[in-house]
Every structure is written in structure tokens, then in C-alpha cells.
Amino acid sequence: MGLLQSWGGVGTSLASFIFIWDMIRRYCPPELVRALDKWTRRIRSFFYPYIHISISEFMSNNFKRHDAYAAVEAYLSEHLAKEATRLRAEAVGGGSKLVLSMDEHERVTDEFRGTKIQWIKHVQPESRPSSESEKKSYKLMFHKKYRDMVTDIYLEQVIKRGKEIQKRNRKRKLYTNGHSKTTWSHITFEHPATFGSLAMEAERKQEIMDDLLLFRESKDFYARIGKAWKRGYLLYGPPGTGKSTMIAAMANLLDYDIYDLELTSVRDNTELRRLLAETSSKSIVVIEDIDCSLDLTGQRKQKQDKSPEEKTAVTKKEVPYKDTEESGSRVTLSGLLNFIDGLWSACSGERIIVFTTNYLDKLDPALTRRGRMDKHIELSYCNFEGFKVLAKNYLCLDAHPLFESIEMLMKEIKIIPADVAENLMPSSPKEGAEKCLLKLVEALKHAKELMIKKDKEESVVNKRSQVADQDDTGTAICHVRVLEK
Numbered sequence: 001m002g003l004l005q006s007w008g009g010v011g012t013s014l015a016s017f018i019f020i021w022d023m024i025r026r027y028c029p030p031e032l033v034r035a036l037d038k039w040t041r042r043i044r045s046f047f048y049p050y051i052h053i054s055i056s057e058f059m060s061n062n063f064k065r066h067d068a069y070a071a072v073e074a075y076l077s078e079h080l081a082k083e084a085t086r087l088r089a090e091a092v093g094g095g096s097k098l099v100l101s102m103d104e105h106e107r108v109t110d111e112f113r114g115t116k117i118q119w120i121k122h123v124q125p126e127s128r129p130s131s132e133s134e135k136k137s138y139k140l141m142f143h144k145k146y147r148d149m150v151t152d153i154y155l156e157q158v159i160k161r162g163k164e165i166q167k168r169n170r171k172r173k174l175y176t177n178g179h180s181k182t183t184w185s186h187i188t189f190e191h192p193a194t195f196g197s198l199a200m201e202a203e204r205k206q207e208i209m210d211d212l213l214l215f216r217e218s219k220d221f222y223a224r225i226g227k228a229w230k231r232g233y234l235l236y237g238p239p240g241t242g243k244s245t246m247i248a249a250m251a252n253l254l255d256y257d258i259y260d261l262e263l264t265s266v267r268d269n270t271e272l273r274r275l276l277a278e279t280s281s282k283s284i285v286v287i288e289d290i291d292c293s294l295d296l297t298g299q300r301k302q303k304q305d306k307s308p309e310e311k312t313a314v315t316k317k318e319v320p321y322k323d324t325e326e327s328g329s330r331v332t333l334s335g336l337l338n339f340i341d342g343l344w345s346a347c348s349g350e351r352i353i354v355f356t357t358n359y360l361d362k363l364d365p366a367l368t369r370r371g372r373m374d375k376h377i378e379l380s381y382c383n384f385e386g387f388k389v390l391a392k393n394y395l396c397l398d399a400h401p402l403f404e405s406i407e408m409l410m411k412e413i414k415i416i417p418a419d420v421a422e423n424l425m426p427s428s429p430k431e432g433a434e435k436c437l438l439k440l441v442e443a444l445k446h447a448k449e450l451m452i453k454k455d456k457e458e459s460v461v462n463k464r465s466q467v468a469d470q471d472d473t474g475t476a477i478c479h480v481r482v483l484e485k
């Protein structure tokens, strides 16, 4: 009872204080109010001499992740996680190691040169109900007399060590924007492809690898020539020739993340710009099957009438393009070109942009011109050299008596590397290398027979049409004679 009475007393005094303070602010001269403000600040800092610094996950414009946030998180996970009682565990290094980080609202104390510094994790749900994310931040609290030391030395060290830890524990990520999401979602990227395992001429592979490595080391060069540090690659060729595999090999070679941009899920240029501004440095932005993702070729011609053949022709790869229209994507060619040209992609550091297509001639030349797509790489049918790479990868074979006939057949038959790989893949543990090679020989022979048959049929059709042409000419001549009479 006594306690309740005393709390009631506190409440009344507080209300009176606020009332009097408001009166003073309203009716006193401004100089007096300023002086009072100054004194209240002094009194407050006397009783509460702490400074707070907040490091949010996203920059204030909410577009870009804050590098410092990730570095602080890494530092705290390694140095102070032992002290925290509520933790979050995440697997790194292919699941072989668990990294612990502080759970929300948890606090830990660090010590630096005899000073105690407290870290608190804050998680605040986003104000917008439609938003999928939360606002996360780390708050740092310390005595004001250590202000210079903490801001100049301690924080710098935390960020530096955090970045080292991040580098050590880094899991590469594959980001996607599919499934009607307006933001990126990611999974760990663990594709095993390397340039070594790609079926391609060794010389061309080396040339591409040199180009990529030179790009990675060219920060100063790009700064000197005043160009955004980015490079565009256009990979083209028939389905199953290794375009997607090469992108994975590129990411593995450079140790970059991949952003797989599904253009059909992007509503308009503004959304495209936001998504691209959210991509981080050291990344490869990929737009697969660019010819199907956007009406890039038709955008400028704007709804010209299609020929009846075009209207009826439906290939496998044209389906997504139809979806684009249905899903109402309004990304335009100029929006895409804006992004490639640098204003947006130059936001943060090294970036590679890769487009893939099965039909090079379907693309607008504005998109493929050098400077936008700096390097065009053709991935084509498998030749004998490519086959040898696959035989080594799949069967651990450098030579075999069957190689000779395979070489002969490959000179005559076009076969995609995906089909060669499929035949070389043992279908059971008992299936030996020779059996797999025989499967491939059979597949090649079968393809050859089909080719001969097709050629014969075509020549018959050609002969028939030649005869028909002659007939037509004959008839036409007859008509002329009748008219002349």
C-alpha cells in the first residue's frame, strides 16, 4: 500500500514538472530557454555519461547493405559470442563449421585498453506491413570520456578484424529474384564447375581465364581511364554447350557471388535499378536467355505486325517471353542499357555482367556492341579436344583405342557437350569406361545415320521442287504464248 502511494507521488511530481517545464518554454524569453536546455543536457550527461553509436544493416536510403554491419557481426561472432547466452548458429565451409552470432536484443561487453564497451543487437520490424524484412542494427555504448579512442581506434580495429574474419568464413552466394519477389533471396553457391572441367579448346579457355584475372587486378587501370570497374561478357551458342556451366566456373575462378537476374519477374525499370543497386561488389550479374527474357529486339520497333509464320512459330524458349507480356514486366531495352552503361553498376566496385543467348542474331545490336558486352564467347558443339576433357573428367581416361573412331565420327557429326557428357556418365557402378565409350560411339553412329537419312530426304524434296519449278515456268510460258496470240 505504502509502495503504491509513493509511486503515485512520483507520478504526480513528474506530471507537475512536465507542466511547469512547458510553461517555462512557452512564456520565458528564448535566451533563458536555451540556457536551461544547456543545463539540462549537462545534468543529464552527468547522471548518464554514455554515448551510443548505431550501425544499421542497411544504409539510410535502404538500398545498400552496410559493409560495417557485416564486419561488426563477424567480429562479435568470433570474439564475444562465448559471452552471449542467446545465439544464432549458421553453418559455413560446406556445413563443416558452425559460426555463432548474437541473437536479437542480446548484449555483450568488450574490453579495449581497459575500457568497457557494450554491444547490443536490435531488431525492429519494418514499419511497412508489406515489407518482408526487419531493421537490424548493432548499438555500441561506452563512457563519453573514451569517445576519441573508441571512434578513432577501437571501431577501426573492429571493422578491420571483422573483415578478415568475413574473408576467412566467406560462403559464396547465389542470389535470385525469381518467384515474384521484389528483392533478392540467396542460397549458398557451391557449384563444382571449373575451367579445368569445361570441354573447350585449352587455348580459348586460357584466354578467357586470363581476361577474367586481368579484370580482377585492374582496379587502378579502370580508375585511371575513368571507367566503371566492370566488364560485360556475352555467351552464345546452342542449348547444352556449357554457357551456364561457364558462368559457374567464372564465379569459382574469381571467388565472386552470382546474382541471377530473372528479368521476367522485374516489374519495371525502377525495380530493375533498385535490384541492381542492391548487388554487392565482387559479383557476377547474370541474365540468362536474354532473347527470351525481354522483347529486346522488338522494343524499338514497338508492336510491329508479325508475319503469320512468326505468329504461329512456338519454340521451347519463346514461352518465357509470352510470360513476360502476361506478367506485365515493363523493363525496357533502354532501362537495361542504362544499367550496363555504368551509372548504376558503378555504385560499388568490381562487377561482371554476363548475358547468355541461344540466338545471337536475335539481339538488338545496341545491346551487344563492344563496350557494353566487352567479350563475346561462342560455346559450340563438342570437338575431339573437348571430348578428351570430358573423358578425363568422367572416366579418368587419357587415351583408349576407341578414341580414334570417336575422333573420326566427331569430325562428321555435330554433338553438344551435354550429350557427350550424358553418354560418358556410367549408369551403374559396374559400368566400366569402355562400355561408356561404346555408348558414345553408338550415339554418334546413330546420329550419323539420321543425318544421312535426313540429307537423302532433303535432296528428294529439293529435286521435286525443282521439277515443280520447271512445270511452273512451263505453264507460265504457255500463258504468255496464249496472250500473244
Ligand SMILES: Nc1ncnc2c1ncn2[C@@H]1O[C@H](COP(=O)(O)OP(=O)(O)OP(=O)(O)O)[C@@H](O)[C@H]1O
Pocket (backbone or CB within 6 Å): 197, 198, 199, 200, 237, 238, 239, 240, 241, 242, 243, 244, 245, 246, 357, 358, 379, 417, 418, 419, 421
Ligand atoms: N562445355 C562443357 N563442358 C563440360 N560440360 C558441359 C559443357 N557443356 C555442357 N556440359 C554439361 O551439360 C550440362 C548442361 O550444360 P549447360 O547448362 O551449361 O548448358 P547451356 O549452354 O547453359 O544450355 P542452355 O542454353 O539450355 O541454358 C551441364 O550440366 C554439363 O554437365
Ligand SMILES: [Mg+2]
Pocket (backbone or CB within 6 Å): 243, 244, 245, 288, 356
Ligand atoms: Mg544455361
